[in-house]
Amino acid sequence: MTGPAASVPIPGHDPATVLLRTDGVTKSFGGVHALKGVDFELRSGEVHALLGENGAGKSTFVKIISGQMRADEGSLRIGDRTMDAAHQGSTQATNDVAVVHQELSIVPTMTVLDNLFLGHPAVGFLYRRRELRRRGRAALDRIGLGSLNLDSLAGSLPLAERQLIEIARAVTRDARIVILDEPTATLSDAEIERVFGVVRELRARGHAVVYISHRLKEIFALADRATVFRDGRRISTEPVADLTPDLLVERIIGRNLVKERSRIANEDHAQPRSIRLDVKNLTCQPTFRDVSLSVAVGEIVGVVGQIGSGADDLIRSLAGARPPQAGSMLLDGEQYTPNSIRQALSRGVSFVSDDRAKNGVFLDVPINHNLTSMVLSSVVRGGIVRSGDERRVGKTLAKRFTIDARRLRSAANQLSGGNQQKVSLGKSAAMNPRLLLLNEPTRGVDVGARSEIYRLLRQLADEGAAVLLFSSDLAEVVEICDRVVTFFHGRAVTELKGADITEQSLLQGILNPEEVPL
Amino acid sequence: MSALTSTPTAETPPGRLTAVRSFFTDSIRANPQGTTVRAAAVVVLLLGIIAIPGFATLNNFKGLLASVSLIGIAAAGMAIITISGNFFMLSMGATTAVSTIVFATTLSLGLLPAIIITVAVGTVVGLLQGLVIGGWGANPIIVTIAAASIILGAGELWSGGLTIFGDGDPSSLNAVLFDILPVQVLVFFAVVILIHFVIQKSPFGRQIRLIGSNRDTAEFAGLPVKRTVIIGYVIAAACAAMAGVLLGAEAGQGNLGLGAEFDFDVISAVLVGGVVVTGGKGTVLDAAVGAVFIGMVGNLLIVGGQSFALQTVIKGVIVIVAVSAAALLARRKGKR
């Protein structure tokens, strides 16, 4: 019930076989602990939910037990085989574990049948279609896709069906342990029920299902036991029957419901401020529908939601990366219809993406050049990039965004993640945007750089920008946002202001928009 | 505050001479491979002078400089393509070859008009490729392979397979100043300096480099990616055309016999000089030095009695080594 404990007793139950056991599993990435001494036990015939905030260690743990990664310390036992740290990494190949990932692993150019059996251990050197067809048909029937043509191209199917096919694929493996990672993000209620049916069937046959989800409703409907991860540790494992949603939320967040936050948010709501961004009934199928919100000058507004909620796609739509289909947007009272990122930029809307290595920073380019990349015209005179001007502008930007000005000539990949993120931010903010959009502003950023970035965002807002951000880090959202809109399944659900913004209220908004029947 | 503004590394004081010097030292510091190749080139030069008879003769040098110039001009152009992340342009040889014909055909209009028209034709050829690659998004290497075939086919049709003799006087292009410096080399220097300057100093050049470093980031940063890539192809093809002008003037005729060797030379020059095949790094100056190096090595081998084939084998090895080294380095930096 309290904070991290050395060993939390695993409650005993009726004697079922232990299918998987970990002892003291520890994993670090670059000096940061992702998992610390995790003891875990999985029994046959159970649905075991894994919960925890982003960064709590769930995904890392799943990667280790599914064999995609090796632990630094600790042991993993599957059945009666012990796999020490050196021998992990093969649980999928040995068909002990089947995983349905968050990211779709469908090959769009191959048929449904092919996708169902790619990498299936029962497929021998010869690809016997007739037999596979039979099994494939049965698998699809169980998942409710009975009338889906096995020869359809997977790429021509809607997203939800592809998700179901992935689940069916894991089920056909007949592995003892099946891990489902956010499997219902894109599914309708009816489809979710079908998935439940399959899960229950697996349980009845003695398999163990690890079910990772943020959706409390599903967990209470389906799971037998629930394990909560926090800060890299297993905090608790309890029978779901002994839990309530509030208790679970408490476990996930930790005791300090009233912890002292250094709220940088602007508490002063007295003065009326002009609305910079006004969004009405914005729709972008199929990720979000009918979303309305506004951001005033000087405000930092956050949107939060789990995978499939549409919150992050809203940001991308506003940035011009994914034009919406319906609804209207006004920027300072004028129509705003960004069909491309360049168009958005021309209206003063700048976007900081969530993946700086992929599209946020020019890694092998000097920091200075990164910072000036979006404001080149300001350092160009007579058709030439003036290095003196560029150095000056670079230094100013570096100072403003607390980047070491002495390192301006080094390539960006020499910097730490936090400093790289500052470069990404500085680059996008150099043009003094009217509206600054951010997706996961501090992903992979250390604590020190985080607070600097929070301060910078506050500063930018105070200087006249409107800031709208998406973050899956609720503590961060609490710390810096003036207002928060929570999203669930493609719709904006609640709006919270000022002191109402707490991790608990946010989590409830995200997880539990309806009453959970007890 | 003062900590941020003080700079431990020596800041170059203002002044034109030092500005020029930093202009070159910047490029050297950015790419250690380039420096290595420069050093190696000097070593090879000395080796040749000392060890290989027949190398250090006036005639040989003139011939060497002439062939290096042609490759160097084309390499300067293709360097833009490589820096922008579009790998190689396999239509350079075809463009140069056909340009000799265009030049010979138009020579009757006068030397200057002939040059202008030839380069203009090259520009159009580059523009078309740029539109398909940069604008439409088709695969850069294969489009240039197709383009090479089309260009050569068109050239053969035009010339009817015959050699076209220029009806004019291109001799000023063949002149040798002070009995040592062929005009071609002057053109080479001019082209390299001009394009190097453009890439290092102009906004267009900056955008080329950023696009080559990370095309996605460039798009997200709102850079005019398509337009920039297209212009890059235009310039590259214009360079190939210019090389064709000089070749046509030297031979006094238009002839399609240039062959794929030219493309190999240009590619090896660019890669060995230190322009990284994945884009974003390296300078035009590097490519030029690479051309000199390749040219010298090749010349040494010939004068030393080795077969022409060995040159090609060495170039192939160079390409593979350069490309593998780039990949290994990128991996170590955790790029992939």
Place this chain on the structure above:
Amino acid sequence: MNPLVPVSTDPGRTSASHRFQRLSVETGIRLALILAIFVVFAASAEDFLSPGNLYSILSQFALLGLITAALGVTMIAGEFDLSVGAMVSVSAVITLKVSDAYSPIVGLLAGIATGALVGVFNGILVAFLRLSSLVVTVGTLVLLTGIAYQIANNSVVSYDNFDVSSAVDDPIAQILSARSLITIGILVLLGLMLRFLRGGRYLYAVGGNRAAAFAMGLPVDRTIVLSMTASATLAALAGGLLAFSLLGASPTTGGSLLLQGASAAMLGGIALSGGVGTATGMALGALTLTALNSGLSLQGVSSALIALINGLVLLIVIVLNARNLGTVNGLLVRMSRPLHSFRGRTENSNGR
């Protein structure tokens, strides 16, 4: 809930016929194209359909078919082998040199072995150094050209063994020959392997969604190496047989084969982006191009213009390929583009 695109159910059709339907639409279009070419040229030149000309077409097909297969296999895996043309030259030269010294069988084996070696080399660089195959095979292309020149000593290698030449080229049933039968046989074999071997599924997966293939634990590296080995080996075989046919080999024997092979593959529905393609398509594509060239040549079109037209064909085909416009498969995938294009992008070399 979110209104989704209607589930694509087809209660009125069986699985087999659905797939057959889709494939036969594509194949039908290609057959129609070939038919059109044949009709046009047969109408304008009497001897287009003569046994002699058909023999000639099939003889060309014997060469191009193997090259198309070579390129096709790497393209399905999402890679591209630029060195096939040079491989043909090297193999031709080596085959003849070794045949002259020992015997034709040994010579051919020597040529094929060279191909296998080069292919493994290419494959290792691409798979383990994670290099773009386009880039690696440019290097191999240059290297092989040099080697060809070196071995051939800058001239043509000749081999005076008319027996072996007639063995490969003697007409069978008037229009076929040993070479064309070998090519047809290999294409059939390849088709069977692609369809009925598990390795075929791996090939399509590695090309269709490489990231997913990794995530699923498929043997990606092995598949890449095998595909590039197959490519070089097939090219080497083609070169050896061609050398026997011509009784001569030079460093330029490979000529425009790369260009034609790429066109033929893409005409045959093999996408540059990877993950699609069939042996039937490869065969039809190669046949289309050889028929076209034969017809043009019979019409008296100059070789220069033919080269130009071949370049144009490649250009058109690759422009179509860039936006997935060339295949029914591609169109279907395009129409329902998956969301979240920011995540899970395919990561093969060609990426377009």
